[in-house]
Amino acid sequence: MASNSPRQHPVTSSSAAADSQYIPFIDLQAQRARLGNRIEEAMERVLQHGRFINGPEIDELERQLSAFCGARHVIACASGTTALSLGLTALGAKYRDAIFVPAFTFVSPGEVAARLGCIPVFLDVEPDTCNISPDSLVRGIEMAKEHGLTPRGVIVIDLFGQPADYDKLTQIATGHDLWMMADAAQSFGAVYKGTHVGKLARVTATSFFPSKPLGCYGDGGAIFTDSDVLAAEMRSRRQHGQGEDRMTHVRIGMNGRLDSLQAAILIEKLSILGDELKARDRIARRYNEALKDLVIVPTVRPDRFSAWAQYTVRLRPGERDAVRASLDADKIPTAIYYHTALHQHAPYVGYPRAGGKLPVAEELAETVLSLPFHPYLEEPLQDRIVDSFRKAIKAARNG
Numbered sequence: 001m002a003s004n005s006p007r008q009h010p011v012t013s014s015s016a017a018a019d020s021q022y023i024p025f026i027d028l029q030a031q032r033a034r035l036g037n038r039i040e041e042a043m044e045r046v047l048q049h050g051r052f053i054n055g056p057e058i059d060e061l062e063r064q065l066s067a068f069c070g071a072r073h074v075i076a077c078a079s080g081t082t083a084l085s086l087g088l089t090a091l092g093a094k095y096r097d098a099i100f101v102p103a104f105t106f107v108s109p110g111e112v113a114a115r116l117g118c119i120p121v122f123l124d125v126e127p128d129t130c131n132i133s134p135d136s137l138v139r140g141i142e143m144a145k146e147h148g149l150t151p152r153g154v155i156v157i158d159l160f161g162q163p164a165d166y167d168k169l170t171q172i173a174t175g176h177d178l179w180m181m182a183d184a185a186q187s188f189g190a191v192y193k194g195t196h197v198g199k200l201a202r203v204t205a206t207s208f209f210p211s212k213p214l215g216c217y218g219d220g221g222a223i224f225t226d227s228d229v230l231a232a233e234m235r236s237r238r239q240h241g242q243g244e245d246r247m248t249h250v251r252i253g254m255n256g257r258l259d260s261l262q263a264a265i266l267i268e269k270l271s272i273l274g275d276e277l278k279a280r281d282r283i284a285r286r287y288n289e290a291l292k293d294l295v296i297v298p299t300v301r302p303d304r305f306s307a308w309a310q311y312t313v314r315l316r317p318g319e320r321d322a323v324r325a326s327l328d329a330d331k332i333p334t335a336i337y338y339h340t341a342l343h344q345h346a347p348y349v350g351y352p353r354a355g356g357k358l359p360v361a362e363e364l365a366e367t368v369l370s371l372p373f374h375p376y377l378e379e380p381l382q383d384r385i386v387d388s389f390r391k392a393i394k395a396a397r398n399g
């Protein structure tokens with residue numbers, strides 16, 4: 001059952017139907033049970049009015065997301081990757097621009113930069129937060145210049161839900177005249193020094209992939225900005241570059257829209273997000289207490305509130321396979337986010353790396369392990385996971 005691919009993991013308890021002892025990695029059915037009939041009723045309303053594209057739910061969701069995080073503009077879109085792509089284009093990313101991307105992450109930010117013809121320059125990350133290392137950004141900027149590239153922007157990723165070091169990164173970016181875009185695919189709902197994710201960079205992109213802290217039942221995403229100009233451009237590009245009316249095209253765009261049905265689902269889920277975030281935080285801290293003597297548990301800096309998209313520990317080199325196999329034998333799924341750093345994937349090996357080497361990203365790829373985690377993970381199940389994990393670690397180290 002264990003797999004190296006996060007996306008092959010069961011995200012709902014339906015997998016448990018096949019084996020009732022198997023703990024779901026993320027239990028979306030528990031959330032659905034809490035919402036009662038609200039999802040079905042919301043979907044039924046869309047079926048009744050029939051405006052499947054650009055229905056009233058889109059405006060309503062955008063309004064509610066804006067109220068939640070404080071961003072002046074919210075543009076719902078088809079996925080987190082679409083959000084990144086629309087954001088990069090609006091920020092003016094062009095052929096051969098150097099765009100700085102942390103190497104320990106999901107592929108999307110490197111992918112959209114490369115697809116636009118930019119040069120992703122990969123950065124190393126901090127070992128404790130797994131987020132961009134500000135020192136690596138400085139090295140990356142120097143290196144891009146040495147390669148004759150124009151440093152243009154940085155995509156800041158809030159990995160596993162924790163906001164990156166925005167103050168330091170903003171200072172470096174501003175000093176080098178770079179724009180900053182946040183990839184908050186994993187961190188919608190998180191807070192940095194009292195400011196919500198969505199307001200920490202000029203443009204912020206998030207994902208509503210089902211397993212995200214706020215997820216829909218398919219693909220979805222959103223972009224946040226306080227800029228009227230960027231918002232207008234991204235709205236237009238989301239719908240084929242439309243101008244005054246639907247059949248007038250004033251710029252090259254795409255079909256980047258979110259469906260009304262997904263917006264209707266998200267409105268219901270957003271109403272319980274605050275509560276779920278508190279539960280995530282409580283459970284993560286309980287895991288930390290139970291595991292901190294054995295492995296490196298996640299650190300959240302005191303000035304931040306994490307959305308805890310994943311609960312990810314660091315093991316000693318070489319023990320991960322045995323630990324996973326042992327947990328799997330106890331019917332406990334695990335995932336590896338990420339078993340390969342971005343610069344090590346075949347299409348990306350040729351792009352520059354800040355300082356030539358990214359040792360922290362590479363070491364994390366070999367040692368991280370994510371445990372089952374969601375806001376409805378009750379204490380008896382947490383204890384079962386903890387017991388099995390402790391047993392697995394001890395066996396791996398004694399054997």
Ligand SMILES: Cc1ncc(COP(=O)(O)O)c(C=O)c1O
Nearest residue numbers: 079080081106108185207208209
């Ligand atoms: C950091 C990060 N960026 C971008 C994405 C892409 O989001 P989507 O799958 O909605 O396109 C993800 C999704 O896993 C992600 O984790």
